[in-house]
Amino acid sequence: MGWKSLDDMDLKSKRVLVRVDINVPMENGVVTDDTRIRRLLPTIETILNAGGTPILLAHFGRPKGQVVPEMSLGQLVPALEAAFDRPVTFCADCRGPAAIAAADALPDGAILLLENTRFYPGEEKNDATFAAEMAAVGDIYCNDAFSAAHRAHASTEGIACTLPACAGRLMEAELKALEAALGKPERPVVAVVGGAKVSTKLDLLGNLVEKVDHLVIGGGMANTFLAAEGYDVGKSLCEHDMTGTAQKIMAQARAAGCEIVLPTDIVVAREFKAGAANETVSIDACPADAMILDAGPETVERIGSVLENAKTLIWNGPLGAFEIAPFDTATNSAAGIAAERTASGHLISVAGGGDTVAALNKAGAAESFTYISTAGGAFLEWMEGKTLPGVAALGA
Structure with a gap:
């Protein structure tokens, strides 16, 4: 295989930036289908069990580089905590001093959710500076969002070129299934x-x-x-x-x-x-x-x-x-x-x-x-x- 999995990484005491797809349907501020969230559990558990800290990166909707309050990922915290059965801390930024401070303050066994990456124009432009700013929050990059893998964005490609990178469990399963179907x-x-x-x-x-x-x-x-x-x-x-x-x-x-x-x-x-x-x-x-x-x-x-x-x-x-x-x-x-x-x-x-x-x-x-x-x-x-x-x- 041309990519690494979580099994190839030393996760102990490492902050793992996990690119996830939690672009879930909502109605009146409540998640109506948490399937995409629940499918992330194997990756989250692998990182936590190895002594690592999961820090979630994701987009939500199409804010087009602008801060759109109704597209904030903060509203997903209750659904994430219910699915993962542990505390989820939210940071209203995805890079910079606030995100680093939130990671520093995170208690053991907790998960950090960073704000919508698409609130920043640098995300869809795959801006190298923006990618580096996000990368500074973590030690390892893990992509568990195959659904966004066809996009060359800062959070899907840029960070992977900056930090040691691997596939999450969901991405790994997808790649193995597709390799079995079309590869060999x-x-x-x-x-x-x-x-x-x-x-x-x-x-x-x-x-x-x-x-x-x-x-x-x-x-x-x-x-x-x-x-x-x-x-x-x-x-x-x-x-x-x-x-x-x-x-x-x-x-x-x-x-x-x-x-x-x-x-x-x-x-x-x-x-x-x-x-x-x-x-x-x-x-x-x-x-x-x-x-x-x-x-x-x-x-x-x-x-x-x-x-x-x-x-x-x-x-x-x-x-x-x-x-x-x-x-x-x-x-x-x-x-x-x-x-x-x-x-x-x-x-x-x-x-x-x-x-x-x-x-x-x-x-x-x-x-x-x-x-x-x-x-x-x-x-x-x-x-x-x-x-x-x-x-x-x-x-x-």
Whole structure:
């Protein structure tokens, strides 16, 4: 591996600056979902158990270099104390004399939370002076925010080039999962890619066809590929101006020995609402006044047979309009097969992206997947084969 973990660092009596993602949803000043906070517990406990002091760095919202009181991290202290079951001291700065004094005064076994790094223009500019000022508060830098690793900011890259740096437990788990999925995966490798538009996932598709054995395309994206093959997709969501690009991707896949799996039957409806009248037809029989909203049972069977032979699965995006029944059937069925094979030890399954997590949770399959990434943009950029500054800096 090109990066160090907490196990490689001497943490005793050291102040550990931990870059975390606690950009959590709030309502009336109260955290409504503390999942991201709770996932930090292994890193916090590792540092404390080794005799170190965790000092948390994070952003919240998009204050754009200005102090915005409603985006202060101070409001998260109660949720952090509840999740970590220990005192959390807040400092209304993230560098300078106040932050250093707060670290000096911290009692043993406590945690220090520094103010929103994005209150300072130097954060998003990755200003070296600002990074050095934050680094002066600690002895070791630990990045546990993979979700922000695709950004070259002062708190994600700059500090890592100033202090001894390592990955936290959450970052470590993410990197290991992604390495298993795309680095040196067990074959055959299957990627499921869905979503609305081909145009937003060009880099992703181009990278995947060179690395996987089967690429299953679903959602609105599949309609663009079907149109590129000459099928009439009626009133479906479709980027007709991207059909030439879709043809190039299919040609690239053929050259790389990657099979692209597209729908062979489709579920169509005249309106997009729960319980809408619908029918299943062959891909060459889409009515001119209908929309394709899901893949049909024949397609699901084909996807199932691909998954039954797979050793590794990467999933990003639903296969249909999963938000409403009955257009969630293909996603739910395929997710169920993947979950079952993972649970039985036959499949390594890694999934990520907002809609993906929601779809797999809705299908009741998420808990059985090997790894579910909540990183969003960073997960996609990794799948696209891009270098993530926050990860690369850990190997500096």
